[in-house]
Amino acid sequence: MTAPTTAPAEAQHTNAHIDPAAQVADAGFVPVQTRSERPHSFDPTDFGAPSGREVNWKHTPVAQLKPLFEVAAPNDGVSYAFPAGEEYVAAPLAAGDAPRGEVFLAEDITAAVAWQGAAEALHIRIPREEEVAEPILVQVTGLGAGLRADAHIVIEALEHSSATVVLAHSGSAQYSQNVEIIARDGSRLTVVSLQQWQDDAIHTSAHQARVGADATLKHFVISFGGALVRVNPNVELAGNGSEGYLYGLSYADAGQHLESQVYLHHKGAHTKGDVLYKGALQGEGAHSVWIGDVLIGANATGTDSYEANRNLVLTEGARADSIPNLEIETGDILGAGHASATGRFDDEQLFYLQARGISEEESRRLVVLGFLSDIVQRLGIPALETELLATIETELAAVTA
Template sequence: MAASTTAPSEAQHTNAHIDPAAQVADAGFVPVQTRSERPHSFDPADFGSPTGREVNWKHTPVAQLAPLFTIATANDGVDVTFVSGGEYAASGLKAGDAPRGEVFLAEDVTAAVAWQGSTDALHVRIPREEEVAEPILVALTGLGSDRRADAHIVIEALEHSAATVVLQHKGSAQYAQNVEIIVRDGAKLTVVSVQQWDDDAVHAAAHQARVGADATLKHFVVSFGGGVVRVNPSVELAGSGSEGYLYGLSYADAGQHLESQVYLHHKGPHTKGDVLYKGALQGQSAHSVWIGDVLIGADATGTDSYEANRNLVLTEGARADSIPNLEIETGDILGAGHASATGRFDDEQLFYLQARGITEEEARRLVVLGFLTDIVQRLGIPALETELLAAIETELAEVSA
């Protein structure tokens, strides 16, 4: 059943119409190029259907995502189960129920569709000053490649709490998803989104977070499966002394498109941010896209920020697009920088290993494992780390077969 087309906070959040880039030919004005200037709306009609010419869609196979441009009728394509931590599931949030919409701003059509199509948002709530020892694991299982689902998920860590929430996607579906993350003052939250979909799944997600004073968010995007997977995280370091660590890991096979457009906004003073995404690609037409935008605002004095993307291309026919961007509106910062690199195996590393009696095939395996394990080990969740390392080994076995 479709939801109402009005959002509770639409009056304060809505910034009218479709991305101007889509109207350049007719309207004759310069398209929006920076992430901070993009328009937003909770009404999908304000965006229209992307053409692929818009700045935020030009690296995306929009035809394959087309099923997500309209609200799901039955909305029965994904089953949601708490594997652990079910006691932290609060009552569902309808449009107008706080804190739904406190942070979230739909900035493209799939996010607006997910907002409208989700009549009851899942709400994961960590009580004030509670430290949750074990990860809260939510399994999201697709029920078929022809099944549609829209979802809005709110993860809220109250003041001085600590927790880890894992969203694990498997199976197949056509899935438009929003994840709204609220980290209150002094809280420490880790959110991990794992995409291990079947090869015919289509998934577009907008993750948006606000981090309060002296609070910390660690955010991970791990994409190993799916036909088209587009997970775009946006984090606002709003409070003084807030910290954001955004990490990503992807492994694209033949025919897969794995994408993340990352936005880190330093808004408060003395904030710290670190962005590191790594990807490996193998097989004909394997494609990854990483676009990283960092904005250091005028009031973000004392900021320390860095973003980087590294890609390892394992076979011919694979392609990685990597675009880092940095905006600085104040000169009073500790440091800021960005980097991007895409390449093949390091011949010196391979020579070093082979000179010590290791076969070329095993040397390549060790290089890839060393490259990707850096991100896996930052998770701090032993069971998930073991699972992901096994998945990497499986991917490597296929490329060497």
């Protein structure tokens, strides 16, 4: 499979090693600290392999990601199936074929590798004014440990359309993925990225979305399986009256690294954003990373925005890193805030349940289910909600096994 070597002209860059802080040792160099200032390129060599000192890599085990720093050859590590909604799969998009590249700009080396390695992009297209009642399901199956694959996926909801797209990942692979999401004016789009990989899978994914005027995007990142999973959503509320709801759920077991770096950019006026990620961790070396960046731009008057991350540590040896950031460039807003909390069980909740005759083990189970089901119930997909609650029950059973 031949890798394209060109990118949209407006996004090409030629500076070497442009990862933030990559040249921190050079005299006079000031590392990029804010998400909005990060440079972009479609050429992996422009970034250079990260060392782990860069601001966007310092919480990630970069040595484990080394296979993803070069374009896959051959690109045979995953297969795609469409149990539901295959009629909405349009012709594949080569680099330069609209709308591929309309929104997407690679922010790091793995995103640039995925762009180059995906000679053809999967294109899911919802026609204008069409309401798709049932979720469109894309099954992404890894074909084996050590097999490499690069992918670019474009999900496009045309004006005043409505749909839900679920990307369900399973099996094992070393997978670099870009997901480009375009919600045209007046559309209602839900995108769910579900990671249920086997224990040896490595998956990095850059989700970048633009939401048009009076359009709404609901975006979910749900991660259970995989050795290292890093899904980074970047959503621009570009049109006036646009709304973005970014939700996440992760459950990290021993030795797992589950990460999301979330960026929400309020660009249009009277936009609304809500970011809520929740995670549970158990086992030695279980590690979750959440970095949330919200930018309220100079023209984003009337903005209403809030972001939060909550983590529940269930056993010794687990670690959650949580970093919320907020930039505001206009004072004319309805409200903005951010919060982060990481802790163990609430002793008062446990006492309350045990005082009513519920065993300690059952009390802990109920607390965890109540904590995580908040995200599950926002999906609005009954079959998937039932499946995820069953998965959480299975994870909880391992704590006491």
